[in-house]
Amino acid sequence: MRSGIALGLGLLVVSFLGTPGAHAADSKRTSPTAYPASTQPSLLSEFRIGFSAQDPWGPEGRDGSANLTGEILFAKPFTASDLFTSYFIPRPHIGGSLNFDGRTSFAYAGLTWTIDVTPSLFVEGSLGGAIHNGDKDPFGISSHHQALGCSPLFRESGSVGVRLSTNWSVMATIEHLSNAGACSDNRGLTNIGARVGYTF
Template sequence: MARFLTGIALVLFSLGLAVPAFAQILPFEVRGGVSATGVTDPGVNMFDPARLRDANVELLYTVPDLSAWAVLGELRPHLGGTMSFTGQENLIYGGLSWTVRAPLLPVWGEASLGGGWQSGALQPAGTPTRFGCAVVARAAATVGVDVLPGASVMATLSHLTDFGACNQPNNGRTDLGLRVGIRF
């Protein structure tokens, strides 16, 4: 039994050493926070705290060869998800983000384009939804501040649309979120 426990301890120790090594090979950033849905809907107060009804998590990966294409800033692929706590559409998305940092200041901006899948298409027949298609396009703009080395606070405005591609009106969805990011 002691030999088995020693083996388990060695494996766990080795895995603990491998995680930092993996982070050096493929650095990534984890972001998470809350967002308000439908902030551009008619008659909606964009800054109403009662509209904070969604949680968002996003991973951005640094791929060195990809940033060589960017004259200014860095290009990073991202994967993310938004979960609604009020029964509205949930979203899984991916795409490419372009981050530009201000020289000598801890301020940065980011533009993202990509696509996603929203769960509104799974609602029972007769349930009102914003989209006719399960597949949507996503665009986002983010402004952030580095508060510590490797840690940032940001505001993100994202828009989803299906461009009316599935024979239903395109109501779109615009979210405004506050997030925290940790870079590894």
């Protein structure tokens, strides 16, 4: 009798494990895709690369000189509930400009404010600081270098851009570096250029 009961229970268990529903339930419990991983907000917001003309109105660009530029923009530290307020929240950035002719190159960091004029057109401004490898002494400069007085310098820039798609954009940028009168010489450095941006 007992052996018959045991045999019956065994058949019941085997039949239950063999049903598709049991396998489906088990698959749901063990499948790695059953519970999607939580998505974390990205630290990076955008990457930009382009070229600029080195100080076209000054001694460093007198006979033409170009730079390779790159910039990384990070996500806003916090978000606002409405679009207008969000325009006042900047994105932190870091970047650099490498001169091809041995003239002043620099690295910079700061904050960028971007405002949408239309869904595809935007304007932006940035403010921060930069360190450079250019001349600081007005008495020791060559004919192809500008005396910048000191390092670090203040850096300001403005851009007008067009969004080509959800991820890609192009923009024209002008940037200026100076010491704002903090050092003996303050002619500064002004570059103009174009960049391509990829939004993550």
